[in-house]
Amino acid sequence: DAAAIRATFAGLWSINGGDAVTEKLIKNAIAHPSRFVLKPQLEGGGGNFYGEKMAEKLKSMEKEELGAFILMERIQPLVVENYLLRAMQPPQLANVVSELGVYGYALGDRGMAEVRQGGHLLRTKSEEVDEVIAKECATNPLTTYFIARLGRLVIAPEFREELPLEQLSLTVLFFMNYFERSHQ
Incomplete structure (x- = not known):
């Protein structure tokens, strides 16, 4: 059911309207800054505003500037x-959160022809970190070369010989060993 799926989505709003609904949303974000993130509409991510910095940014912006940002729950x-x-x-014991990114594509011409899931990346970071930047995560960019096939996690063959072992993080090595043993 589409409504059940939509209920799991985080709210995402354009804030350049200047109407009563947008003004109420901005006031709510300023009053409850821990519930929202202000994101610039730029490629590549980063530059987000969180917490009190987000509230101050919203208070200081002119209406014309708001269109360059979106507000997200x-x-x-x-x-x-x-x-x-x-x-x-x-190893560092910490309070952590994880973020799963699922990557895929859809090809079609006035109709869906092909939908494929290309891979996934699970990042784990300290609870205090807002932005997801590679140096702050406990994963390695090489994990993007992992492909799930037939319930078995394997490293793509074209990268097996090229990667020096010391470039692989302990996390990747752990998962390689775990999945090799558990899916034989």
Whole structure:
């Protein structure tokens, strides 16, 4: 049911309208800054405003500037205590959150011809980190080369020989070993 799926989405709003609904939304974000994130409409991400910085930015902007941003309901992920494993660093016990990115594509010509899931990336970061930047996550960009096939997680063959072992993070090595053993 589409309504049930939509109920799981975070709110996302254009704030350049200047109408009563937009003004109410902006006032709500200023009053409850921990519930929202202000995002510039730029490629590549980053430059987001969180918490009190978001509230101050909304208060200081002219109406003409609002169109360059969107306001999003902040996702409140489950916080768990776990170890962050990073290459060349000792394990660090921390309160962490994880973010799953699923990547895919759809091709079609006036109708859906093909829909494929191309892969996924699970990032884990400290609870205090707002932006997801590679250096702050306990994953490695090489995890994007992992492909799920027939219930088995394998590294893409074209990268197996080219990657020096020391470039792989402990996290990647752990998952490689786990999935190799559990899916034989």
